[in-house]
Amino acid sequence: MELYDILFWVLSAIAVSCALGVILSRNPVNSVLFLILTFFAISGHYVLMNAQFLAIVNIIVYAGAIMVLFLFVIMLMNLNADVEPQKGQLVQLAGVISGGILFLVVLASIKTAKAEIMDKTSTDIGLISNLGKVLFKEYVLPFEISSVLFLSAMIGAIVIGKKEEVKTSATAKMEHVSE
Amino acid sequence: MLLLQIDTALIIEKGLLITAILLGSLGIAMYATWGERKVAAIMQDRIGPNRAGPFGLLQPLADGLKLFFKEEIIPDRSTRLIFILGPSLAMLTATMTSAVIPWAPDYTTDSGHVFSFQVADINIGILFIFGVVSLGVYGVMLGGWASNNKFSLLSSIRAASQAISYELAMGISLIALLMMTESLSLRDIVQQQHGFWADNYFTWNFFKQPLGFIIFLTCAFAELNRAPFDLPECESELNMGYHQEYSSMKLGFYLFAEYVNLFISSVLVSTLYFGGYNFPFMDQVAANVHPMLYSIICLMVLMTKAVMVILFIMAVRWTLPRFRYDQLMKLGWKSLIPLALVNMLITGGVILWAINK
Numbered sequence: 328m329e330l331y332d333i334l335f336w337v338l339s340a341i342a343v344s345c346a347l348g349v350i351l352s353r354n355p356v357n358s359v360l361f362l363i364l365t366f367f368a369i370s371g372h373y374v375l376m377n378a379q380f381l382a383i384v385n386i387i388v389y390a391g392a393i394m395v396l397f398l399f400v401i402m403l404m405n406l407n408a409d410v411e412p413q414k415g416q417l418v419q420l421a422g423v424i425s426g427g428i429l430f431l432v433v434l435a436s437i438k439t440a441k442a443e444i445m446d447k448t449s450t451d452i453g454l455i456s457n458l459g460k461v462l463f464k465e466y467v468l469p470f471e472i473s474s475v476l477f478l479s480a481m482i483g484a485i486v487i488g489k490k491e492e493v494k495t496s497a498t499a500k501m502e503h504v505s506e
Numbered sequence: 507m508l509l510l511q512i513d514t515a516l517i518i519e520k521g522l523l524i525t526a527i528l529l530g531s532l533g534i535a536m537y538a539t540w541g542e543r544k545v546a547a548i549m550q551d552r553i554g555p556n557r558a559g560p561f562g563l564l565q566p567l568a569d570g571l572k573l574f575f576k577e578e579i580i581p582d583r584s585t586r587l588i589f590i591l592g593p594s595l596a597m598l599t600a601t602m603t604s605a606v607i608p609w610a611p612d613y614t615t616d617s618g619h620v621f622s623f624q625v626a627d628i629n630i631g632i633l634f635i636f637g638v639v640s641l642g643v644y645g646v647m648l649g650g651w652a653s654n655n656k657f658s659l660l661s662s663i664r665a666a667s668q669a670i671s672y673e674l675a676m677g678i679s680l681i682a683l684l685m686m687t688e689s690l691s692l693r694d695i696v697q698q699q700h701g702f703w704a705d706n707y708f709t710w711n712f713f714k715q716p717l718g719f720i721i722f723l724t725c726a727f728a729e730l731n732r733a734p735f736d737l738p739e740c741e742s743e744l745n746m747g748y749h750q751e752y753s754s755m756k757l758g759f760y761l762f763a764e765y766v767n768l769f770i771s772s773v774l775v776s777t778l779y780f781g782g783y784n785f786p787f788m789d790q791v792a793a794n795v796h797p798m799l800y801s802i803i804c805l806m807v808l809m810t811k812a813v814m815v816i817l818f819i820m821a822v823r824w825t826l827p828r829f830r831y832d833q834l835m836k837l838g839w840k841s842l843i844p845l846a847l848v849n850m851l852i853t854g855g856v857i858l859w860a861i862n863k
Contacts, residue, residue: 356585356588356651360588360648363644379628379629379630380630380633383630383633383634383636383637384633386637386640386641387633387636387637387640390637390640390641391637391640391641391643392640392670392673395640395643395644395647395666395670396670398644398647398648398651398666399647399663399666399667402647402651402659402662402663403663454629455629455630455690
């Protein structure tokens with residue numbers, strides 16, 4: 328067993344057990360923390376595949392930004408086990424059935440999938456210069472379109488989040504003055 | 507059967523280097539607390555710490571001992587594990603950044619062995635630092651939330667939103683720098699700033715990216731939670747802020763992590779914008795002294811630059827008043843980010859039309 332294999336198995340064990348922790352822990356804050364650990368383990372896998380750029384971007388974007396916002400929302404809502412809403416039996420049954428169907432699909436696809444082993448020495452597609460060239464030469468159109476999609480999502484969030492009251496209170500003050 | 511194929515010599519070498527860097531940055535952070543009190547005292551026409559040892563030089567040791575021996579209180583209603591995790595994470599992220607900083611040029615021994623004064627030369631050095639900085643907010647956030655105190659929670663939410671807002675401008679100002687250097691590796695960036703003057707212009711990035719430097723430094727202040735951006739610890743509104751419930755060495759770790767961060771970011775500012783370990787006439791020096799001595803001189807040059815930056819940051823703390831929270835957000839989103847974008851566009855234009863004609 329080489330160092331590579333040992334690292335691979337250790338990281339896989341961490342990733343799987345933390346992913347289980349996400350869905351099994353009762354406290355949502357613990358779930359978020361487990362999810363962050365899962366991202367770290369997956370980043371470790373990227374490093375093993377010599378995709379350092381993907382690894383670090385995974386940490387910056389997911390662990391560093393998105394999970395902070397998740398934590399933000401959960402902290403402000405103050406969720407804990409005592410106030411967890413109790414679901415009806417019908418809803419629970421529906422959850423079990425839909426989850427089971429998804430599990431079947433995943434199982435079927437894994438069973439037929441060919442286990443291709445990555446060549447771990449020669450791949451360097453994840454290094455930043457190669458990734459940049461591929462992204463800005465071959466895939467420039469989908470890249471730009473997805474950035475427009477992000478922009479529209481951002482503008483949409485601002486439009487939804489904008490308060491109407493500011494305007495109404497200002498006009499109310501104006502009316503008050505004119506009276 | 508060979509179980510492990512590990513280069514033991516490499517591990518010992520890197521282990522020694524990591525230990526030295528860790529101890530060095532902890533020691534400098536320790537004396538930064540003393541320095542801060544002396545700077546404050548000088549600026550306010552006081553004497554400052556002068557009881558413990560000559561010039562009060564043993565004061566940091568006395569403070570550390572006091573924190574160690576204080577009673578440790580974990581609040582009853584806190585989330586115990588996360589409460590302990592908070593300061594540990596703060597300390598961990600503070601010390602992790604030093605891994606990719608090149609402290610001095612490579613030293614080649616007489617037998618031809620190359621000793622590198624950098625723990626890891628990864629080709630995404632700057633992004634690594636950025637990732638660690640973006641994780642730094644977890645220590646504050648988790649600690650503040652786990653304390654189960656509304657002031658702590660408010661403070662940790664402030665800290666998180668401040669950090670996220672200023673990371674954007676910081677990233678964009680760095681993109682302009684990276685467009686000039688065409689490399690993400692800190693070693694390449696330092697080597698490009700070799701000496702002081704080449705091709706009829708300064709080599710240091712400060713002279714190539716003055717606006718980017720100002721934006722980066724401002725964002726560094728905000729990321730460090732230093733005055734004038736120390737709103738998470740704003741005592742007139744939040745008592746003590748996120749570490750209100752912390753006592754003993756856990757409080758000490760929070761305060762100490764701040765000074766470790768201060769030191770590491772000063773080194774980083776020197777590395778990115780002030781040439782790192784480079785200094786004028788370094789080639790002449792390198793030709794005339796022993797290579798080991800040359801490495802030590804380079805290290806000392808980097809340390810001198812870092813200390814200058816630390817002194818500047820301290821002087822700012824005791825000069826400027828604290829921002830109001832809406833002013834902070836306005837500065838970040840409405841001034842720094844557009845400025846950084848304009849800087850990026852100008853840099854791109856100059857590279858396109860003037861340099862790569």
